[in-house]
Amino acid sequence: SAVISQKPSRDICQRGTSLTIQCQVDSQVTMMFWYRQQPGQSLTLIATANQGSEATYESGFVIDKFPISRPNLTFSTLTVSNMSPEDSSIYLCSYDSPAEAFFGQGTRLTVV
C-alpha cells in the first residue's frame, strides 16, 4: 500500500481567510477523496478528485467553498475558503485500493 501524507496536521485560522490542505501519496493513484469530520461526528465525503478533470462534489458541497486541485496522480489539495467557525472540523484525504481505503493523518482546523 502507498503511504499517504497530509499537512498541516492542525491549524487555527481567522474567519474570512482560506486554508489549503495538501495530500501526498508516494505512488500513483487514480482517485483521491476528501472527507470532513465535524466535531463528534462521522466522516462525510466532500468530493472525489481525478487527475486532469474537475472534482466531483457531493450534495451540500460546492467548488467555490472547497476548491480542489489534482495536478498529478500523487498529489491533491483541498482549500477551505472564506472560513467561518462552522468550518471547524477534521479534514481527511484518502485513496482506495481494492481491499480498503487508506487515509491521511487528518488536518484539525479551528476557525476563530
Place this chain on the structure above:
Amino acid sequence: AQTVTQSQPEMSVQEAETVTLSCTYDTSESDYYLFWYKQPPSRQMILVIRQEAYKQQNATENRFSVNFQKAAKSFSLKISDSQLGDAAMYFCAYRRAQKLVFGQGTRLTINP
C-alpha cells in the same frame, strides 16, 4: 441512497472481556464491501476488518470478527479479549463503486 446506522453511540467493556458493536445498513445492491475502521485520538483511520458481500463466511482478524447477516443487512463487530489499546471510535462503513459511506460511530471505552 446507501445509509449506515450504528445505534450505540458509546460502549464500554472490562479489559479482557468481549464486546460487540452493532451496524446495520441499507442498500439495494448485491455486490459491495463492508468495513470496520478504528479511529484513536491520533485521528488516524485504521482498518480493523473487511467483508466482501459475496462471501458467506464471516471475516476474522485475530481478536476481531464480524457477524455478517446479508439478508438482515447487519454487520456487527466482535472484539474478544479486549485490550486497553482497543479504546477508540469505531466506524462501520459501506463501499460500492469506490464511495465509502460511514456510520455515526461508536466510542469504545476499555475499563482496566
